[in-house]
Amino acid sequence: MPRIVTYNVHSCIGTDRRHAPERIAEVLAALEPDIVALQELDVGRARSGGVHQAELIAQRLGMSMLFHPAVTVLEEQYGDAILSTLPCRLVRASPLPGPARGLFLEPRGALWAEISVAGRPLQVINTHLGLLGAERLLQSHALLGPDWLGHPNCQPPLILAGDFNAPSASATFRRLRRHLHEAQGSQPGRRLPTFPSRMPIMALDHLFYRGPVAVERVSVVRTKLTRLASDHLPLVMDFQVGDLPDPAEADHPTASGAAPVLSG
Template sequence: MPRILTYNVHRCLGTDGQLSPTRIADVIAACEPDVVALQELDVGRARTGGIDQAHAIAQALGMHVHFHASLRVHQEEYGNAILTRRPSQLVKAAALPGLTGKPSLEPRGALWASVNLSGTDVQVINTHLGLRRHERLAQIDALLGPHWLGHRACREPVILLGDFNASPRSRAYRRLTSHLWDAQAAPRLSRPKATFPSRLPLLRIDHVFVSRSIRVLRVETLRTPLARAASDHLPLLVEIQILQSRGHRPSVAYAQG
């Protein structure tokens, strides 16, 4: 069954102060994922030695990479990526809205790839939302709108995942779960697992949301000593089964509970 992983890698800077894309790749490899969504990658930035972290991690894993720079200053980039060994095509990569009058906020973005899993093209959208409530709500409205999840090409099965900076009690989370299932809320699964901070995870802000043609079989976080040290987030792994889809758009609301 396909295994999907989301992981905020904190520019490969560990909780022990060590900078190591190789260690991040080792954590990912232990999960044996088919698709990996990464956030907070540095590409060509002086602060992390000029390394292209997205390609370095992908090369170590033997995966292809799609990268989108949310922030670009001269030749330095910072953003998110989708990695996979499966046949895939980048559909869209673009900025998400910020707050009017707040130009100093960190730019945010998303990227969308179509990945063939179990013979089915799955639409995978990876994002990293802002820290302010109104900022996140504007970004979620954009993701649910006609250029992303509401686009005619974004048909089931669909996976929206990443670091949403939103807990299950937040308005942002509730807005998303009126359209998609939270993988950790699937029936018969164990208690939802927190991912942040990695040393003592208390917050559930990294999420995998799925459309109705996806059945969630298993969810886990990797809590090994290596994972606790490699980043300030733990990776969230979801094992899925893709059900027969009739090409429906995922923008119809499905209430949970």
């Protein structure tokens, strides 16, 4: 049964303020994931010793890696990655729309990979949305549009993972739930929070899906190590993919005027 983890690693700087990508790798190794969506990774940045954090973590786990820099300043980069033990190819990696002029906010982006699960393609998109509500609505609208989830090549089964900075009461979360199923919503009980890791009170990290994806188990991993390794907790989903059509598929957006796929 495949397992996916979404995890904001906070530049591998723990709640003790120590830079330790090996702790992130240790957290993930214990979870034995097949697919990992990581946010807030440094590449070549002075504050993190100039290392390629996604590459280092992937090597320790024996996984392939795709990285997209949402921010590039000279030789330094900061962004998101998808790691996989399964056959994986890059489909698209590009920025998401930002706020109106005059607001200086961190650029955001998304990364789309096609991953072979049990011999069939699974579309996985990893993202990290902005801090302002209006910004997140703009970015979620783009993700639902023809360049991403509405693209003709983004056929179910698919998973949208990441740090959405959007609790369940937010307009962004409600918009995405109108078009996609959500992992924690498929399980009984309350939605488990993922932030802040020492005393979590908000569910900001989510796994959305569409199509024949059966959620077997979803959990938030709260241990001594995860409370230390990052300011977010990892969200884990065990799932299966099948051939049955999604009854809610008719309510989901379709692509029109889609942009060309950026392949890698």
